[in-house]
Amino acid sequence: MPDPNTPLLELIGVSKSFGGVQALRDVDFTLRAGEIHGLVGENGAGKSTMMKIIAGVHADYAGRFLLDGRAVHFRSARDAHTAGIAMVHQELSVAPDLSVAENVFLGTQLTNRLGIVQWRRMAEEARAQLARLGVDVDPRQQMGALPIGVQQLIEISRVLFSGARIIILDEPTSALSPPEIARLFTALRGLRASGASIVFISHFIDDILNVSDTVTVFRNGQKIMTAPAATSTKNGLIQSMIGRGHAELEDTYTSDIRLAPPIDRPVMLEAANLRLGRSLRDVSLAVRAGEVLGIYGFMGCGQAELARVLFGKTKPERGTIRVDGRRLRGGGTASARRAGMAFVPDSRRSMLFHQEPVYKNTSISILGRLSRLFLKPAQERALAARQIEALRIRPPRVDALLGGLSGGNQQKVGLAKWLTYPPKVLVLCEPTRGMDVGAKDEVVKIVRGLKEKGLAIIIVSSEPETVLSMADRIVVLRKGELVREFCDENVSKDRLLEAA
Numbered sequence: 229m230p231d232p233n234t235p236l237l238e239l240i241g242v243s244k245s246f247g248g249v250q251a252l253r254d255v256d257f258t259l260r261a262g263e264i265h266g267l268v269g270e271n272g273a274g275k276s277t278m279m280k281i282i283a284g285v286h287a288d289y290a291g292r293f294l295l296d297g298r299a300v301h302f303r304s305a306r307d308a309h310t311a312g313i314a315m316v317h318q319e320l321s322v323a324p325d326l327s328v329a330e331n332v333f334l335g336t337q338l339t340n341r342l343g344i345v346q347w348r349r350m351a352e353e354a355r356a357q358l359a360r361l362g363v364d365v366d367p368r369q370q371m372g373a374l375p376i377g378v379q380q381l382i383e384i385s386r387v388l389f390s391g392a393r394i395i396i397l398d399e400p401t402s403a404l405s406p407p408e409i410a411r412l413f414t415a416l417r418g419l420r421a422s423g424a425s426i427v428f429i430s431h432f433i434d435d436i437l438n439v440s441d442t443v444t445v446f447r448n449g450q451k452i453m454t455a456p457a458a459t460s461t462k463n464g465l466i467q468s469m470i471g472r473g474h475a476e477l478e479d480t481y482t483s484d485i486r487l488a489p490p491i492d493r494p495v496m497l498e499a500a501n502l503r504l505g506r507s508l509r510d511v512s513l514a515v516r517a518g519e520v521l522g523i524y525g526f527m528g529c530g531q532a533e534l535a536r537v538l539f540g541k542t543k544p545e546r547g548t549i550r551v552d553g554r555r556l557r558g559g560g561t562a563s564a565r566r567a568g569m570a571f572v573p574d575s576r577r578s579m580l581f582h583q584e585p586v587y588k589n590t591s592i593s594i595l596g597r598l599s600r601l602f603l604k605p606a607q608e609r610a611l612a613a614r615q616i617e618a619l620r621i622r623p624p625r626v627d628a629l630l631g632g633l634s635g636g637n638q639q640k641v642g643l644a645k646w647l648t649y650p651p652k653v654l655v656l657c658e659p660t661r662g663m664d665v666g667a668k669d670e671v672v673k674i675v676r677g678l679k680e681k682g683l684a685i686i687i688v689s690s691e692p693e694t695v696l697s698m699a700d701r702i703v704v705l706r707k708g709e710l711v712r713e714f715c716d717e718n719v720s721k722d723r724l725l726e727a728a
């Protein structure tokens with residue numbers, strides 16, 4: 229009979245380094261049966277690394293790992309899986325060419341006694357599982373064709389309902405909007421009630437406090453503290469995370485913020501009557517020089533399509549787009565770029581080169597522009613060094629390989645190049661996704677700086693905090709329609725959610 233006080237899982241004095249980088253230093257971590265354990269820390273603090281040790285992804289580490297009081301050392305993710313541990317990774321790891329049902333049952337296809345795959349049963353069960361998270365998709369549909377947020381929910385569903393008794397979620401809500409997050413939390417509480425233990429990593433401290441029983445803070449590869457969520461405060465956690473007082477960081481936006489009055493400057497981007505299937509229905513909007521327009525809506529409301537149409541990646545069925553007074557005529561992204569537009573998609577990983585150093589990744593898309601003037605590696609590096617400093621990219625080395633950076637730091641690299649080569653109109657999709665509170669703050673300041681230089685900026689996001697922290701004016705999209713504009717008035721997170 230196991231001692232009921234024995235923790236389900238215990239790491240003792242765990243250290244891990246990658247080449248010269250010490251990702252974890254002498255970390256102790258305890259997970260109890262039937263708890264939801266929140267994990268927070270700055271980008272690069274070591275959260276994913278520790279969870280990957282638990283999930284068997286990193287086998288090469290120092291220290292002890294006890295499961296049910298017995299020493300284990302997993303050599304592979306399969307070992308961890310056999311022991312009942314499953315993880316949703318920070319990087320989406322779905323199979324885009326397979327169907328939804330095949331993704332739900334990845335590696336565990338249902339077969340009958342003769343070993344024949346039971347497609348119909350898989351489709352039915354996949355549909356039922358997804359319904360528990362509020363996802364209504366045809367299980368036979370191809371995964372890659374679905375929006376990122378839906379793919380993320382499908383991956384979460386696969387892990388949640390895999391029967392694992394320890395479930396690790398590494399920033400599962402980064403592409404989800406509030407209603408989906410609420411459903412996810414209901415599912416997590418249900419799993420806890422049935423005895424599962426859950427580790428939940430997020431940069432949204434409110435979510436962490438809302439769903440966790442216990443909270444652990446990491447900083448610089450070390451564990452700083454573990455405390456009950458009930459006695460923790462947001463400011464307290466942020467202070468432990470960044471190691472200094474920073475009460476003004478990450479506002480909650482529960483109370484009103486005041487949006488700017490209209491400004492009287494030239495319109496830099498004007499879209500009129502854009503229509504695209506069921507995704508966009510007669511959308512019109514304009515952004516002026518020196519203005520930040522926020523486009524807010526729940527995932528799937530059409531905001532991703534709108535951003536793509538604005539930048540010429542998708543051709544609308546109807547409607548016109550003008551940049552700086554000149555009409556873009558169906559020339560795709562090249563003509564948008566020539567007109568002075570830049571676009572940062574939410575799937576920034578696809579624009580990054582994992583085998584290349586940071587400095588190449590920050591200059592690649594501007595190579596054309598650089599080579600005309602100069603292309604000296606020293607200058608490329610100097611440019612990258614400035615970006616690293618501005619965004620506090622860690623490790624602060626221009627030669628670090630991109631693939632070795634933590635998730636949030638890769639996001640910063642994806643954003644960096646646009647911030648030093650500002651265009652006339654900048655469209656940023658989910659500009660702070662995956663970033664810690666400090667980095668978000670840096671991005672807010674950089675966006676304000678660009679605005680003061682006269683750029684017209686569009687922020688597209690399904691995170692209320694993101695638009696509230698940056699926008700002068702906010703439009704809300706619902707099912708492809710602009711349903712509300714907030715301008716020169718008070719707005720809060722609640723009011724934004726109500727409008728969507």
Ligand SMILES: Nc1ncnc2c1ncn2[C@@H]1O[C@H](COP(=O)(O)OP(=O)(O)OP(=O)(O)O)[C@@H](O)[C@H]1O
Nearest residue numbers: 246251271272273274275276277632633634635636
């Ligand atoms: N495969 C790898 N190769 C080299 N270095 C790595 C690798 N994985 C992680 N690191 C380094 O280990 C440190 C911790 O990274 P980790 O991914 O655990 O951070 P994190 O807390 O999950 O951050 P984030 O919030 O950005 O996801 C970072 O300095 C990172 O650059």
Ligand SMILES: [Mg+2]
Nearest residue numbers: 276318634635
């Ligand atoms: Mg991580």
